[in-house]
Amino acid sequence: xxxxxxxxxxxxxxxxxxxxxxxxxxxxxxxxxxxxxxxxxxxxxxxxxxxxxxxxxxxxxxxxxxxxxxxxxxxxxxxxxxxxxxxxxxxxxxxxxxxxxxxxxxxxxxxxxxxxxxxxxxxxxxxxxxxxxxxxxxxxxxxxxxxxxxxxxxxxxxxxxxxxxxxxxxxxxxxxxxxxxxxxxxxxxxxxxxxxxxxxxxxxxxxxxxxxxxxxxxxxxxxxxxxxxxxxxxxxxxxxxxxxxxxxxxxxxxxxxxxxxxxxxxxxxxxxxxxxxxxxxxxxxxxxxxxxxxxxxxxxxxx
Amino acid sequence: xxxxxxxxxxxxxxxxxxxxxxxxxxxxxxxxxxxxxxxxxxxxxxxxxxxxxxxxxxxxxxxxxxxxxxxxxxxxxxxxxxxxxxxxxxxxxxxxxxxxxxxxxxxxxxxxxxxxxxxxxxxxxxxxxxxxxxxxxxxxxxxxxxxxxxxxxxxxxxxxxxxxxxxxxxxxxxxxxxxxxxxxxxxxxxxxxxxxxxxxxxxxxxxxxxxxxxxxxxxxxxxxxxxxxxxxxxxxxxxxxxxxxxxxxxxxxxxxxxxxxxxxxxxxxxxxxxxxxxxxxxxxxxxxxxxxxxxxxxxxxxx
DNA sequence: CGCACATCGTGAGACAAATTCATAACCTTC
DNA sequence: GAAGGTTATGAATTTGTCTCACGATGTGCG
Numbered sequence: 129x130x131x132x133x134x135x136x137x138x139x140x141x142x143x144x145x146x147x148x149x150x151x152x153x154x155x156x157x158x159x160x161x162x163x164x165x166x167x168x169x170x171x172x173x174x175x176x177x178x179x180x181x182x183x184x185x186x187x188x189x190x191x192x193x194x195x196x197x198x199x200x201x202x203x204x205x206x207x208x209x210x211x212x213x214x215x216x217x218x219x220x221x222x223x224x225x226x227x228x229x230x231x232x233x234x235x236x237x238x239x240x241x242x243x244x245x246x247x248x249x250x251x252x253x254x255x256x257x258x259x260x261x262x263x264x265x266x267x268x269x270x271x272x273x274x275x276x277x278x279x280x281x282x283x284x285x286x287x288x289x290x291x292x293x294x295x296x297x298x299x300x301x302x303x304x305x306x307x308x309x310x311x312x313x314x315x316x317x318x319x320x321x322x323x324x325x326x327x328x329x330x331x332x333x334x335x336x337x338x339x340x341x342x343x344x345x346x347x348x349x350x351x352x353x354x355x356x357x358x359x360x361x362x363x364x365x366x367x368x369x370x371x372x373x374x375x376x377x378x379x380x381x382x383x384x385x386x387x388x389x390x391x392x393x394x395x396x397x398x399x400x401x402x403x404x405x406x407x408x409x410x411x412x413x414x415x416x417x418x419x420x421x422x423x424x425x426x427x428x429x430x431x
Numbered sequence: 432x433x434x435x436x437x438x439x440x441x442x443x444x445x446x447x448x449x450x451x452x453x454x455x456x457x458x459x460x461x462x463x464x465x466x467x468x469x470x471x472x473x474x475x476x477x478x479x480x481x482x483x484x485x486x487x488x489x490x491x492x493x494x495x496x497x498x499x500x501x502x503x504x505x506x507x508x509x510x511x512x513x514x515x516x517x518x519x520x521x522x523x524x525x526x527x528x529x530x531x532x533x534x535x536x537x538x539x540x541x542x543x544x545x546x547x548x549x550x551x552x553x554x555x556x557x558x559x560x561x562x563x564x565x566x567x568x569x570x571x572x573x574x575x576x577x578x579x580x581x582x583x584x585x586x587x588x589x590x591x592x593x594x595x596x597x598x599x600x601x602x603x604x605x606x607x608x609x610x611x612x613x614x615x616x617x618x619x620x621x622x623x624x625x626x627x628x629x630x631x632x633x634x635x636x637x638x639x640x641x642x643x644x645x646x647x648x649x650x651x652x653x654x655x656x657x658x659x660x661x662x663x664x665x666x667x668x669x670x671x672x673x674x675x676x677x678x679x680x681x682x683x684x685x686x687x688x689x690x691x692x693x694x695x696x697x698x699x700x701x702x703x704x705x706x707x708x709x710x711x712x713x714x715x716x717x718x719x720x721x722x723x724x725x726x727x728x729x730x731x732x733x734x
Numbered sequence: 735c736g737c738a739c740a741t742c743g744t745g746a747g748a749c750a751a752a753t754t755c756a757t758a759a760c761c762t763t764c
Numbered sequence: 765g766a767a768g769g770t771t772a773t774g775a776a777t778t779t780g781t782c783t784c785a786c787g788a789t790g791t792g793c794g
Contacts, residue, residue, distance in 0.1 A: 133510060134437055136752090150771060163753050165772055170752090175514075176521040181574040185761045185770055190574055191527035191556070192520055199513045203506055207436060210502045211478075217495055218479040224494035253494070271484045271493055439781095453742060466782050468743055473781090488741055488790045736794095743788070752779070759772065764765100 132174050135207065138200035140167050141179070141189075145197055149186050171196075213251075220412050222251035228264040229256065229277040231400065232326035233356060233373050238277070241417070241424045249413045268403060275414070276403040279334075288409045289401040290418055293425035296374040297334040297396055299389040302366040308387040312395075315343030322368035324359050327352035335371040338396050360386075373398075375428040435477050438510060441503035443470050444482070444492075448500055452489050474499075516554075523715050525554035531567040531576040532559065533583075534703065535629035536659060536676050541580070544720070544727045552716045571706055578717070579706040582637075591712040592704040593721055596728035599677040600637040600699050602692040605669040611690040615698075618646030625671035627662050630655035638674040641699050663689075676701075678731040 143153035144164065154161040172179050179193035189197060216222030225245075229238065235256075242254055257273055264276040268287060281289035299313045307317055318340060330336040340347070351368055353359050356376060363370050364385045371391065380386045390396075402421065408414050446456035447467065457464040475482050482496035492500060519525030528548075532541065541559070549557055560576055567579040571590060584592035602616045610616055610624075621643060633639040643650070654671055656662050659679060666673050667688045674694065683689045693699075705724065711717050 133513070134439075136437075149769095151769085159752095160754055161771075162755075162773085166752075169772080175517045177517055182771085183761090184573055187771070188573070191577075192517065195516060196513070199509060203509055206502060206506055210436070210499065213498060214478045214480050214495065270487060270491070274494075452740095454740085462781095463783060464742075465744085465784075469781075472743080485742085486790090490742075738791100738793090740791075741789080744786085745784105747782105747784090749782075750779100751781085752777105754777075755775090757773085759770100761768105761770075763768085 133171065135204075137167060137171050138196070138204055140164055141193065141196050142200045142204065144168075144187060145189055145193075216251050221249075222253075223411065223413055224253045224274055225413065225417065226253075226255045226257055226273045227275045227277065228267060228273040229258060230264055230332055231277060231279060231373075232328055233376050234277050234400070236356065236376060237421070237424050237428055241420045244420055245413075245417050248416060252413050265403060268405060271405070274404065274408060275417070277400060278403050279398050279400050281401050281403070286406050287403055288406050289403050290409065292400045292402055292418065292421050293429075294397055294399050295425075297338065297371050297391060297398060298374050298377045299369065299391055300360075300363055300372055300377055300380075301369040301387055301389075302364055303385055303387050305366060305369065305387070307369065307389070310389065312390040312393050314392060315339045315345045318347045318369075319345055320348050322349040322351060323347040324351050324353055324362050324368040324370045326359075327354060333371075334373075334396070334398060335391075338398070339371075339391055375425070378428070436474065438507070440470060440474050441499070441507055443467055444496065444499050445503045445507065447471075447490060448492055448496075519554050524552075525556075526714065526716055527556045527577055528552075528716065528720065529556075529558045529560055529576045530578045530580065531570060532561060532580040533567055533635055534580060534676075535631055536679050537580050537703070539659065539679060540724070540727050540731055544723045547723055548716075548720050551719060555716050568706060571708060574708070577707065577711060578720070580703060581706050582701050582703050583640075584704050584706070589709050590706055591709050592706050593712065595703040595705055595721065595724050596732075597700055597702050600641065600674050600694060600701060601677050601680045602672065602674055602694055603663075603666055603680055603683075604672040604690055604692075605667055606688055606690050607669060608672065608690070610672065610692070613692065615693040615696050617695060618642045618648045621650045621672075622648055623651050625652040625654060626650040627654050627656055627665050627671040627673045629662075630657060636674075637676075637699070637701055638694075641701070642674075642694055678728070681731070 139157065140153065143156050144150060147153045147156055150161045150164045154164050157164070168179055175192075177192040178190050179196060181188045181190050213222060227238070227242075229235070238256070242256070245252075246254055264273065264278065265282065265284065265287065267273050268276050269284070277292070278289070299307070301307055307313055307321075310317070318335075323335065325333050325335065330341070339345075349368075351362070353362065356372070359370050359372070360380060362368055377386075377388050381388060402418050404414060442460065443456065446459050447453060450456045450459055453464045453467045457467050460467070471482055478495075480495040481493050482499060484491045484493050516525060530541070530545075532538070538559075545557055545559070548555075567576065567581065568585065568587065568590065570576050571579050572587070580595070581592070602610070604610055610620055613620070621638075626638065628636050628638065633644070642648075652671075654665070656665065659675070662673050662675070663683060665671055680691050684691060705721050707717060
């Protein structure tokens with residue numbers, strides 16, 4: 129017995145009930161009274177139940193009809209909500225913005241940015257996915273995420289890399305540390321040191337990719353720590369040295385426990401990018417997020 | 432503009448997701464792969480959103496597609512439940528049984544009957560509607576209720592009156608009451624008495640319809656009381672006399688506080704009927720309820 | 735890297751279903 | 765019991781959905 133209820137029927141039932149009669153309901157639904165009559169005849173035949181009490185003339189719902197009405201009133205709002213959301217997607221109010229960050233320290237500036245963003249774009253579904261930090265660009269192309277924060281732009285068709293801001297990876301040690309005596313540090317200086325890093329693969333850490341790997345230098349030990357605050361703690365107590373972005377280091381610059389030094393004489397400059405699908409780059413909320421990120425970067429530099 | 436989502440589309444989305452691809456989904460839905468392709472093209476055009484990521488070949492849901500899937504998984508079970516209920520209606524497992532009782536004392540035997548009934552017919556929506564006790568038969572015809580317990584059968588087309596059981600309205604007084612001396616009571620005996628009744632219109636009370644109105648006798652006073660237990664209390668303390676069905680009176684017969692007397696020398700016999708729409712009378716659960724009611728009546732008589 | 739394979743998209747025509755028009759049947763009311 | 769309003773019906777038409785056949789596009793394997 130293949131029943132064939134459709135949204136059309138739910139709308140019809142509700143309209144007939146709300147407006148009390150086929151003629152009125154037909155007008156509201158922009159179809160003829162005849163069509164409605166045929167429609168309910170159709171459902172009644174398919175479902176094998178009488179939906180209306182026919183004795184009285186202003187057509188009244190029967191028990192089964194009332195049950196169907198209840199279903200209509202439960203289901204139709206859900207569809208309305210769905211349509212509203214899709215309308216939002218269409219005119220750019222709504223959307224999904226799942227962010228993958230390759231650089232671990234980026235949480236620091238990203239959170240305040242997202243707080244602001246959420247207020248401006250309440251209908252956008254914002255999320256951070258630190259899990260798939262590796263392989264982030266393929267995930268972007270497959271639409272598993274919508275924005276990747278990365279410092280290694282590639283020339284991929286369909287993927288745009290929009291510069292966010294420049295930063296400098298900076299050497300950080302306790303003020304009592306021997307290397308504090310040097311005006312800057314070189315790759316070779318790390319050979320005898322314990323290096324404290326975030327727990328990610330080496331090629332994605334600036335110290336390694338920009339300095340140690342090219343120079344072929346291996347630190348005496350590498351210790352991986354999740355939280356920035358803990359890294360700072362360990363460095364202060366001389367359990368190792370670290371390399372962190374300048375915006376992180378700036379917070380402890382005035383603290384006499386630490387010294388900061390450039391990497392190489394001229395320092396290393398890195399640029400952070402927002403990678404997005406070309407189709408999305410120009411979307412208003414995406415552009416707005418990038419603008420907010422740049423503003424936040426400026427604020428961090430000024431601190 | 433006017434979005435045109437239908438259950439078909441929800442099922443399609445779900446199937447494509449569950450079975451991972453058009454071809455598989457098409458097989459499950461018993462239609463061609465081409466049809467599905469046309470379908471999703473249709474929704475995407477109407478809704479103005481991409482539902483799938485097309486880069487990769489085993490067609491994957493996009494953000495909007497996932498939203499639609501969520502809607503599908505919320506809505507489809509509701510429809511399934513509805514269809515199951517209608518199937519129940521069709522094969523007689525389910526239905527509505529809203530009962531109007533004209534006779535106020537009938538609660539006494541009706542409740543235990545309904546308790547039994549509910550166990551046997553869990554899918555039937557049982558209810559008692561004492562509110563519309565008057566005008567119950569029109570309400571039956573209009574399908575506002577499905578069964579009326581009445582002692583005044585009428586010859587209405589489309590309405591069946593099935594006898595339930597006979598009972599006798601019995602005079603009840605305190606054993607110290609003067610009328611306790613008589614072997615039976617007549618209409619004239621009420622002239623000087625305070626009569627305690629249920630709070631309903633006189634024509635629907637046996638004392639009035641069968642005895643006092645035909646005889647043109649008016650009691651000294653009429654006091655209306657809702658609860659049977661309270662009526663008994665008032666009678667025991669000699670604040671008035673009452674007329675109650677024998678099955679109620681039977682409970683206090685052996686109590687020496689009360690006397691019961693026939694109305695007129697031969698007593699009055701009344702018959703209780705279940706009034707139903709002819710279309711419903713033969714339905715299994717309806718017939719079962721009537722059978723249960725008769726059994727309960729027999730049990731009451733035996734007490 | 736390219737070929738075979740699998741998956742998806744498209745257009746035209748066949749088919750089914752929903753709607754309309756015109757009108758009949760029905761209930762209600764005065 | 766006639767009038768007015770409300771629902772039902774039948775045939776024709778419109779609308780929309782599906783199928784068929786083929787083209788386009790990725791995917792995986794040698």
